[in-house]
Amino acid sequence: MLSTDALGVRLDRATGARTGKALAKLGLHTVGDLLRHYPRRYAEAATLTDMSALGVGEHVTVVAEVVRTSLRTTGNGKGLLQSTITDGTSRLELTFFAASRRRLEWREEQLRAGRRGLFTGVVSLYRGTTQLMHPECRLFTTDDDPHEEDVALDEAERPIPVYPAFAGFESWKVAKAVRQVLDPLTEADVPDPVPADLQARDGLPTLLEALRLVHVPPDEAAWRRGRERLRYEEALVLQAELARRRARVEQEEAVARPHRPGGLLDAFDARLPFTLTPGQRRVGEEVAAELAAPRPMQRLLQGDVGSGKTVVALRAMLQVVDAGGQAALLAPTEVLAAQHARTLRGLLGDLAEAGTLDGAEHATRVALLTGSLPAAARRASLLDAAGGRAGIVVGTHALLAEHVQFADLGLVVVDEQHRFGVEQRDALRAKAGRTPHTLVMTATPIPRTVAMTVFGDLETSVLDELPAGRAGITTHHVPAGNARWTDRTWQRVREEVDGGGRAYVVCPRIEPDDAPGGSAGADDDEDGADLLAAATGTVGSPDAAGTRPPLRAVLEVVDELRARPELAGLGIGVLHGRMPPEEKDAAFAAFASGASPVLVSTTVVEVGVDVPDATVMVVLDADRFGISQLHQLRGRVGRGGRPGLCLLVSRAVPGSDAHARLETLASTTDGFALAALDLELRHEGDVLGAAQHGRTSSLRLLRVTRDADVIDRARADARALVGQDVTLATWPTLVAAIEESLTGEREEFLDRA
Numbered sequence: 038m039l040s041t042d043a044l045g046v047r048l049d050r051a052t053g054a055r056t057g058k059a060l061a062k063l064g065l066h067t068v069g070d071l072l073r074h075y076p077r078r079y080a081e082a083a084t085l086t087d088m089s090a091l092g093v094g095e096h097v098t099v100v101a102e103v104v105r106t107s108l109r110t111t112g113n114g115k116g117l118l119q120s121t122i123t124d125g126t127s128r129l130e131l132t133f134f135a136a137s138r139r140r141l142e143w144r145e146e147q148l149r150a151g152r153r154g155l156f157t158g159v160v161s162l163y164r165g166t167t168q169l170m171h172p173e174c175r176l177f178t179t180d181d182d183p184h185e186e187d188v189a190l191d192e193a194e195r196p197i198p199v200y201p202a203f204a205g206f207e208s209w210k211v212a213k214a215v216r217q218v219l220d221p222l223t224e225a226d227v228p229d230p231v232p233a234d235l236q237a238r239d240g241l242p243t244l245l246e247a248l249r250l251v252h253v254p255p256d257e258a259a260w261r262r263g264r265e266r267l268r269y270e271e272a273l274v275l276q277a278e279l280a281r282r283r284a285r286v287e288q289e290e291a292v293a294r295p296h297r298p299g300g301l302l303d304a305f306d307a308r309l310p311f312t313l314t315p316g317q318r319r320v321g322e323e324v325a326a327e328l329a330a331p332r333p334m335q336r337l338l339q340g341d342v343g344s345g346k347t348v349v350a351l352r353a354m355l356q357v358v359d360a361g362g363q364a365a366l367l368a369p370t371e372v373l374a375a376q377h378a379r380t381l382r383g384l385l386g387d388l389a390e391a392g393t394l395d396g397a398e399h400a401t402r403v404a405l406l407t408g409s410l411p412a413a414a415r416r417a418s419l420l421d422a423a424g425g426r427a428g429i430v431v432g433t434h435a436l437l438a439e440h441v442q443f444a445d446l447g448l449v450v451v452d453e454q455h456r457f458g459v460e461q462r463d464a465l466r467a468k469a470g471r472t473p474h475t476l477v478m479t480a481t482p483i484p485r486t487v488a489m490t491v492f493g494d495l496e497t498s499v500l501d502e503l504p505a506g507r508a509g510i511t512t513h514h515v516p517a518g519n520a521r522w523t524d525r526t527w528q529r530v531r532e533e534v535d536g537g538g539r540a541y542v543v544c545p546r547i548e549p550d551d552a553p554g555g556s557a558g559a560d561d562d563e564d565g566a567d568l569l570a571a572a573t574g575t576v577g578s579p580d581a582a583g584t585r586p587p588l589r590a591v592l593e594v595v596d597e598l599r600a601r602p603e604l605a606g607l608g609i610g611v612l613h614g615r616m617p618p619e620e621k622d623a624a625f626a627a628f629a630s631g632a633s634p635v636l637v638s639t640t641v642v643e644v645g646v647d648v649p650d651a652t653v654m655v656v657l658d659a660d661r662f663g664i665s666q667l668h669q670l671r672g673r674v675g676r677g678g679r680p681g682l683c684l685l686v687s688r689a690v691p692g693s694d695a696h697a698r699l700e701t702l703a704s705t706t707d708g709f710a711l712a713a714l715d716l717e718l719r720h721e722g723d724v725l726g727a728a729q730h731g732r733t734s735s736l737r738l739l740r741v742t743r744d745a746d747v748i749d750r751a752r753a754d755a756r757a758l759v760g761q762d763v764t765l766a767t768w769p770t771l772v773a774a775i776e777e778s779l780t781g782e783r784e785e786f787l788d789r790a
Contacts, residue, residue: 043226044069052214059206060214068218072248074211075267075737076198079260088127091160091167098157099124106148108141116141120148122156130168131156152176157197173197173209196254215252230774231270235754241266264738265747270774271739272751278775280752280759283495287332288763289472292362294447295329300359301388301399301428302352308386317345320498324353324476327496328360328448334474339483340500341708342672346478349500350450351381353476358401358428362447366431367465371407371618372625372641373452378405378431380647391426401428408435409618437464448474480669483712487741501709510671510681512703514696517657517688526684527603530653534607534634538652538679542594542637543670545661547613549593586688589657595637608633614641643669649677659685660695664715667699668708 046068049057065071088099101122108118116138120131131148135141158172200211227245229236236243242250242263247270250263296302313321320338327334340346354364366381368374381403382389389403390396404418404427421427425444430436446469466473477495488497515522530540595611598604610633612624621641627633629648636642643666654674659667667685675681685703689696701714739747758765765772 043222044072046218048214048218051218056210056214059210062203062206063201063211071215071218072252073737074200074215075251075264076200076260078199079196079254079257088124088129091129093160093162093167095160096158097160097169098155099129100153100155101129102153103148103150104128105150106145108138108145110138118144118148129156130163130166131172131174132163132168132170134171147174147176173207175209196257196260198252198254198260212252219248219252228770228773230274230768230771231266232758232768232771235273239269241269244270268738268744269747269751271736271778272744272747273755274771274774274778275736275739276748276752276755277758277765277771278779280755281763281765281775283335284759284763286335286472289333291331291333291472291474292360292445292447292470293329293331294357294360294362294474296325296356297359300355301401302355302359304388304397304399305352305355305385313348314345314500314502316340316500316502317349320349320500321352323496323498324349325356328353328356328474333472334476335495336475337477337479337488337495337497338500339479339488339497342480342669343676344500344502346480346500347377347380348384350476350478351384354429354448354450357448357474360447362445363422363425363427363443364429364448364450365436365443365446365465365468366429366450366452367436368431368433368452370614370641371409371433372612372621374407374431374433375405375622375625376647377452378403381429381431389429391428402426403429403431406430406432406435406441407618408433410435441468443468445470446473448476450476450478452478452480480672510675510683510706512671512683512685512706514659514699514703515684515686517686523686524603526655526686527598527601529682529684530635530655531603531607533653533682536652536679537631537650538634539628539631539648539650540635540653540655541642541651541670541673542598542635542655543642543657544589544591544594544637544639545658546588546590547592547615547639549587549590588661591637591639594657598635598637604635607635609635609637612636612638612641614639640666640670642673647676648673650679651676652679652681654681654683655686656684657686658688659699660687660689664698664702664711665708667702668706668711672708 044067047057048060048066048068048071051057051068052060052071060066060071063074065074088101091097099122101124104121104123106118106120108116111117114137116133116135118133118135118141120133122129122131133141133144154174154176156169156172156174158169161168161170198208198212198215200208200215202208202211222245224243224245227243227248229244231241231244235241241247244266247263247266250259251267254260254263324334324336324338327336338346338349350366354366357364366374366377368377385401385403387395387397388400391400391402402421404421406415406418406422410418418427418430419441422430423442423444430443435441449465449469466475515526517523530542533540591611591613595609598609608627610624610627612621612628616624624633624636628636629650631650640662651674654671656662656667656670662670671681671683674683685699687695687699689699698715702711705711741748758768758771761767765775
């Protein structure tokens with residue numbers, strides 16, 4: 038919230054101590070906070086109604102006088118207040134319930150006999166008597182002031198703002214407090230973050246005008262106009278900061294890493310056993326051109342599962358190595374880091390064997406650096422990185438340690454960027470003499486509007502097609518309570534294994550005694566949920582009765598499967614994030630080799646893990662995962678020449694949102710369509726991170742599921758402003774809004790882009 042003398046006044050001073058204390062429970066502490074506490078909806082403009090003509094189900098407002106009011110305690114200990122009102126001819130009952138009689142005593146005093154006012158609500162019928170349940174009540178202060186009644190009647194014909202509130206401090210009290218602080222303000226009191234020329238170009242109201250339109254609208258068109266202006270402001274503030282950050286990086290110098298004919302990259306391309314897709318070639322050309330420039334590349338590479346991001350990243354790394362530099366690949370888990378190292382070495386063959394008898398004439402090394410490496414291997418990797426013998430260094434957070442050095446770090450590739458904080462990313466970038474080029478990869482397809490909002494300071498490349506030879510994946514939703522379907526699930530697993538395949542079985546928990554009902558993948562850092570789940574929290578839903586059996590756990594399921602006759606004689610392995618690193622490596626190696634062709638795991642296998650022989654993915658309690666995460670999991674199978682099969686086992690009730698999610702997932706393999714649907718179903722929460730420290734969402738009105746046009750316009754405007762002044766100092770009010778809106782953990786979340 039912008040801070041001026043007027044807007045920074047504390048609410049306990051502006052509205053009184055009692056009201057200020059109540060508003061603090063909503064996270065509102067200053068006048069500015071309260072003005073940004075927008076109505077969540079608007080009740081229809083009330084029509085003053087003749088009480089003799091009331092219709093059940095109508096939303097009405099009546100002017101009436103209280104005849105009598107009674108308060109009592111019901112048999113179950115709750116409070117019940119009933120009041121009778123009259124317009125002089127007809128009568129109407131008002132009914133209020135509360136957890137206790139005490140909570141209605143203030144209402145009893147408000148509705149004492151003889152008082153007149155406006156009563157608004159929906160008409161219902163109870164035992165033949167018309168009533169309003171929990172109506173809004175506005176009592177006139179005096180009974181002989183016609184002016185006050187005229188004002189009240191006029192306001193009753195306007196849309197009624199409905200605010201987020203709580204029991205004991207209802208919406209109408211919030212509205213009263215808003216009017217108390219809003220009415221005295223002048224334009225000088227409310228500095229506007231939107232530059233005047235943009236306001237004039239689009240005919241936008243000023244910030245003060247917009248606040249009045251949303252809080253005290255004369256009609257529906259007014260509050261819609263006010264909201265549209267405030268929505269654009271939110272987009273502009275965010276996009277201005279993203280544009281400013283991008284411009285700052287573009288002003289830095291980087292070492293140009295142009296393509297060197299006849300080098301490692303050409304040798305790698307010549308021996309590729311497959312043809313690059315058009316998308317891989319297009320993105321490769323974009324990346325190559327940026328690496329060849331003396332300005333740091335800042336690019337996001339996203340693609341659906343199996344779209345070939347690793348090959349694109351490797352070709353970029355080889356271009357940098359050819360130009361005399363090194364590349365670092367930062368992965369979030371040891372399993373994924375080790376997998377990347379194996380994949381890169383496998384793709385490069387003798388091109389990764391520099392200094393050995395088997396190495397090609399012009400080769401490099403791929404070093405692996407994780408916290409669990411044996412001391413000798415760790416020392417060797419550190420020396421290879423520091424001496425420049427390793428052109429490519431793959432690692433986890435261990436790469437960030439102070440004693441890790443590079444001879445000439447030219448490219449940083451960050452996999453699953455959202456799992457790293459700003460300090461971690463900067464610690465790696467700081468190991469370069471000049472600002473290194475950066476390539477951010479994500480295996481979670483990101484809807485365009487989210488990419489613009491969260492990754493707006495990066496150029497974005499998308500791989501939207503699969504390499505040739507992929508046989509595809511078939512997905513089925515399996516009801517967990519159906520014994521026949523369950524038996525068939527494990528029969529299919531046996532059939533695939535007997536045919537040379539491998540089978541993943543994914544569970545949301547590690548131990549069976551973990552508390553039920555928690556979110557999937559909550560056990561440790563390596564068993565984490567996806568980007569959107571991190572923003573929105575638990576995605577599961579209880580069954581119709583509101584309860585469900587405990588979530589399936591790895592250590593429980595592995596014993597069950599070893600006892601099932603369908604899987605008799607098969608090696609069944611275990612993999613989860615709490616295992617020691619050497620046990621993880623052994624379990625994964627046994628799975629890949631076929632010694633243990635069934636692997637019971639947590640979501641540690643969600644991204645990056647690549648076993649071409651894996652053909653089956655069984656996900657237990659599948660309704661406890663988000664759509665995007667399930668799509669990533671099933672992307673682990675069908676990566677070789679044989680088709681993949683994904684079986685989603687769940688107790689989701691037909692007709693529930695969870696059931697609909699799983700059925701949708703079974704109907705399509707388009708990851709970008711699924712990501713957009715996931716965002717729409719679950720909403721974006723706060724895309725800059727969960728609301729922090731009691732404050733409301735940093736995006737109060739802007740919705741990335743809906744406002745692509747607004748984000749587009751704000752992005753173009755923000756880049757134009759930064760083009761005129763990279764510091765934005767020309768617009769100090771906009772800078773102040775950025776500093777106020779994007780602070781603390783929200784700023785860190787933004788920095789992760």
